[in-house]
Amino acid sequence: MRLVVLGLSLGSSWGNGHATTFRALLKAFAARGHDILFLEREVPWYAGDHRDLIDPEYCELAYYRDLADLGRWRGRVAQADAVIVGSYVPDGVAVGRWVQAEACGVTAFYDIDTPVTLAKLARGDFEYLSPAIIPGYDLYLSFTGGPTLDRLEREFKAPAARALYCSVDTAAYRPLDVPTRWDLSYLGTYSDDRQPTLTRLLIDVARAEPQRRFAVAGPQYPAGIDWPDNVERIEHLPPAGHAAFYSASRFTLNVTRADMIAAGWSPSVRLFEAAACGTPIISDRWDGLDAILADDAEIILADTGDDVRTALTRDAAAIGAAARRRVLAAHGADTRAAELEAYLADRITACAA
Incomplete structure (x- = not known):
């Protein structure tokens, strides 16, 4: 299969979760014998030192300056x-119209x-997608499952x-034999709607547990945040350092954006990455999570700081x-690439009929 992907970024993982998602998926998709071209908009915030993948062995990566x-x-x-076409692609509506006009597949x-x-x-915000172009896509691949799929069609x-x-x-994310550095860690870019949960489940816990060690890795956190002395800040952690980060953590925290919690059925890539490293995960709760990882058998759910403090004693x-076994069986990139192949093949057959 010849596949072209226009995504937010493959070349830079700085401040976005798209790059690691595309890297895992497309590497596994290429391993199934397919040919891939990834087209990325050239923007200054993903260039220079922020570009941490130059020449992927599994696909052709090329950049374009603008729509022209x-x-x-x-x-x-x-x-x-x-x-x-991926979400958050700059000028995504115009890019989508262009693809729908030019593509024969x-x-x-x-x-x-x-x-x-x-x-x-x-809200009428059509930054990268508009209702008018959705019916023009033969297939809508969604990060979110559950009832949202029916809503998209209906x-x-x-x-x-x-x-x-x-x-x-799963080749890159695995348990590593490294010294334990932190009792609880968190990896994620700053987000206004995640920060109250991060404060409640990690920062406040760190203040209450000064004898324990914590870490928060990720960019774009405002300068005014009052970090306790026992919270180590890591401004940016490239994907090559993720497995060591998780492996050095007794527990790691999963915090979900408000829109994702409201929709449910929206597991983040960080959830799978941490689980693949065998690191016990403490998470906020949302509908559909139990279909991904079982509560208290494969993940620990926490609503309050006291819940986290209790978990840290375990x-x-x-x-x-157990979480690692579940992810290897159901959420590895090879499994996801097979799903993508089946979805595309089904639509190719349907559209040719």
């Missing part, structure tokens, strides 16, 4: 068996931010909405090991 420059790839788009939208996308559409007239959760490269190695 995208025309250089018209032939490849027309010849592709499938073309996927199946067209798909891969929404790695589905609840955020739907909230934007409800309300927005998506011809076929299918769950394509994030996944993990020997939860068995929970981390």
